[in-house]
Amino acid sequence: MGNPQNMLIGQVGGLHFREFVLWCLPPTIISLVVLYFIILIMYRGKWRDGSIVLGENAEGWPKYDSHQSAKALVLSTVLIVLFFTGIPREVSALTVAGIIL
Amino acid sequence: MTTRSILGLVDWHLITLFCALFIVVQGVVKYGIPQSGVQFLGTLGYDINHPLVLSSVTLFLSNVVSNVPAVMLLLKNIDLEQTKNLYLLALVSTYAGNLFIIGSIANLIMIEQARSHNISVSFWSHARVGIPVTVASILVALGWAFLAG
Numbered sequence: 001m002g003n004p005q006n007m008l009i010g011q012v013g014g015l016h017f018r019e020f021v022l023w024c025l026p027p028t029i030i031s032l033v034v035l036y037f038i039i040l041i042m043y044r045g046k047w048r049d050g051s052i053v054l055g056e057n058a059e060g061w062p063k064y065d066s067h068q069s070a071k072a073l074v075l076s077t078v079l080i081v082l083f084f085t086g087i088p089r090e091v092s093a094l095t096v097a098g099i100i101l
Numbered sequence: 102m103t104t105r106s107i108l109g110l111v112d113w114h115l116i117t118l119f120c121a122l123f124i125v126v127q128g129v130v131k132y133g134i135p136q137s138g139v140q141f142l143g144t145l146g147y148d149i150n151h152p153l154v155l156s157s158v159t160l161f162l163s164n165v166v167s168n169v170p171a172v173m174l175l176l177k178n179i180d181l182e183q184t185k186n187l188y189l190l191a192l193v194s195t196y197a198g199n200l201f202i203i204g205s206i207a208n209l210i211m212i213e214q215a216r217s218h219n220i221s222v223s224f225w226s227h228a229r230v231g232i233p234v235t236v237a238s239i240l241v242a243l244g245w246a247f248l249a250g
Contacts, residue, residue: 003207004119005172006191012176013187023188027245031196031238038233068107100104 010089017083075100115210119169126170135174150180152246156193156239163197164204171197189246196238202227204235 010020075096082092129135139149147154155175162171172194179186198205202212202224212222 003195005169005194008169008172008176009187009191009194013181013184015184015187019184020188020191023185023249024192026249027192027242030245031241034237034241035234038237039230042230042233068104 017089071100112210115206118206122170123173126166126173130174130177135178139178149175149178150183150186152186152189152243155179155186155190156243159190159193160197160200160235160239163194164201167203168194168198168205185246185249189242192242193239196235196242199231199238200228200235201231204231 009015010017079092079096082096083089085092142149142154142158149155149158159168159171159175162174165171166174172190175190175194179190181187195205198207202208202222208227215222
């Protein structure tokens with residue numbers, strides 16, 4: 001569910017959300033830790049470059065809106081909980097999308 | 102900020118890109134190219150449903166056509182009853198997307214975003230990190246697949 005190709009695999013293969021997460025979580029966590037150190041070692045001492053200044057485009061961002069953010073957080077949480085139930089995922093996703101609209 | 106204006110922030114170009122991708126992939130499938138590829142592998146003695154073969158093909162295909170189309174093509178040609186293979190396909194296709202920039206559309210999105218901050222990421226500067234990262238993560242995935250069965 002985390003990215004498009006997993007969504008395809010989940011739908012076509014009729015996979016269960018919970019079993020998928022349980023199986024894929026350990027290698028994902030190990031990889032994340034390993035990759036963190038690979039990147040850390042490869043870029044040692046190169047993080048503070050100084051030639052690149054971020055944040056200059058920050059004004060382009062929409063202002064923080066607590067009402068909309070809260071709505072998104074609550075509904076995302078509800079959706080993830082629904083994924084763990086037996087309700088078909090596409091039904092859950094469309095229902096939550098319908099509530100937002 | 103209303104829901105309507107938030108919807109306006111959605112990257113519709115990207116959604117169009119995905120739609121076009123699905124159409125192209127469907128065309129390739131109709132033409133029978135993936136099926137004959139799997140048959141050819143079969144004549145060489147490589148079964149697409151073997152975890153190692155599946156992972157290698159996924160890694161290769163993902164970096165030719167990027168990982169979402171690669172998965173779409175593979176799903177039509179593998180045994181969907183072998184749940185563990187599907188888990189492995191999900192992991193390997195995701196990790197394979199890190200090898201080269203073209204491995205995943207997410208990379209293209211990231212590079213476009215970086216460009217708007219005046220940061221340019223070249224093919225090789227990405228690959229320099231992408232190659233060790235992909236090798237390490239796929240080894241972890243395969244190791245886990247053999248351990249967990």
